[in-house]
Amino acid sequence: xxxxxxxxxxxxxxxxxxxxxxxxxxSGFNGxxxxxxxxxxAPTFLSYNVLDGLEEKGRFSSFLSRSxxxxxxxxxxxxxxxxxxxxxxxxxDKIIFGKGTRLHxxx
Amino acid sequence: DTGVSQDPxxxxxxxxxxxxxxxxxxxxHNRLYWYRQTLGQGPEFLTYFQxxxxxxxxxxxSDRFSAERPKGSFSTLEIQRTxxxxxxxxxxxxxxxxxxxxxxxxxxxxxxx
Numbered sequence: 001x002x003x004x005x006x007x008x009x010x011x012x013x014x015x016x017x018x019x020x021x022x023x024x025x026x027s028g029f030n031g032x033x034x035x036x037x038x039x040x041x042a043p044t045f046l047s048y049n050v051l052d053g054l055e056e057k058g059r060f061s062s063f064l065s066r067s068x069x070x071x072x073x074x075x076x077x078x079x080x081x082x083x084x085x086x087x088x089x090x091x092x093d094k095i096i097f098g099k100g101t102r103l104h105x106x107x
Numbered sequence: 108d109t110g111v112s113q114d115p116x117x118x119x120x121x122x123x124x125x126x127x128x129x130x131x132x133x134x135x136h137n138r139l140y141w142y143r144q145t146l147g148q149g150p151e152f153l154t155y156f157q158x159x160x161x162x163x164x165x166x167x168x169s170d171r172f173s174a175e176r177p178k179g180s181f182s183t184l185e186i187q188r189t190x191x192x193x194x195x196x197x198x199x200x201x202x203x204x205x206x207x208x209x210x211x212x213x214x215x216x217x218x219x220x
Contacts, residue, residue: 004149031207042198042211043150050207087149094140094163095209097149 002026004098006088011104012078020073020101022088033095034062034073035087043087046073080105109133111212113199119218120189127185128215132201139182140209141174142198150198156182157204189219 003025012018024032031050035043049055049064049071061074073086085100112131120126132139137158142150153172154164158179171189176182186193196216200209 033207033209042213044211045208048207089149091207094152094155096152097142099147099149 002090002092002096004088004090004096006086006098006101008099009102009104011106012075013106014078014080016078017074017076018078018103020075020086020088020103022071022073022098024069024071024088024090024098026090026092026096028092029066029090030093031091032062032064032071033087033089033091034060034071035089035097037085037087037100039084046086075103078105080107111199111201111210113197113212113215115215116213117216117218119220122191122219123188125185125187126189126217127183128197128199128217129181129183130199130201130212131181132199133210134180136201136203136210137179138202138204139176140200141182141184142200144196144198144214145194153184186217189217191219193217194219 006022033048034046036046037043047062049062054063059076064071083105085102087100088098089095114129140155141153144150154174156176159176171187174184196214198214199212202209
């Protein structure tokens, strides 16, 4: 079966660092995505990992361990605009999304 | 505008009516995807096309749903005899076959009363 797990909600403070974890069990694997989605809007692409290790892009970093079926998204220097849902998605032949993690940023 | 566009943005319909949504992908993208998203959930895969060929359709999709991409450009998603459970955001996304990044359109929000 296909299963992607991530926490439902997280809260963090402006200026801090937060790590959003994702575990997956899928029949195939051709890469893992992280998307950001603000309420009422379409998802926007953040990162893509296909090999093990850390990919850094500005304030956002994404890590993948294929052997563990595990990824995380690290957000640094949090800003209020980072309040959104963060979707973990695995690419097989199609893309399978998790339910998303709602991140609340407190001032 | 070179992004993915969807029409209409909002649709309110009565139960039992048919509705059709349109998606215009980024022009050079040969892959097109339809997703459905309900509140508090991630996007749920419905179907995808490579050029005009429909390569996969979710088992969750009933016979009331049909999608076409007749010339390998825009696509339509039709829902026949709508039910209240069809109320959701319908998202379209596209990518070039050689690229991993999907670009999403703004979505069509369907409300079935």
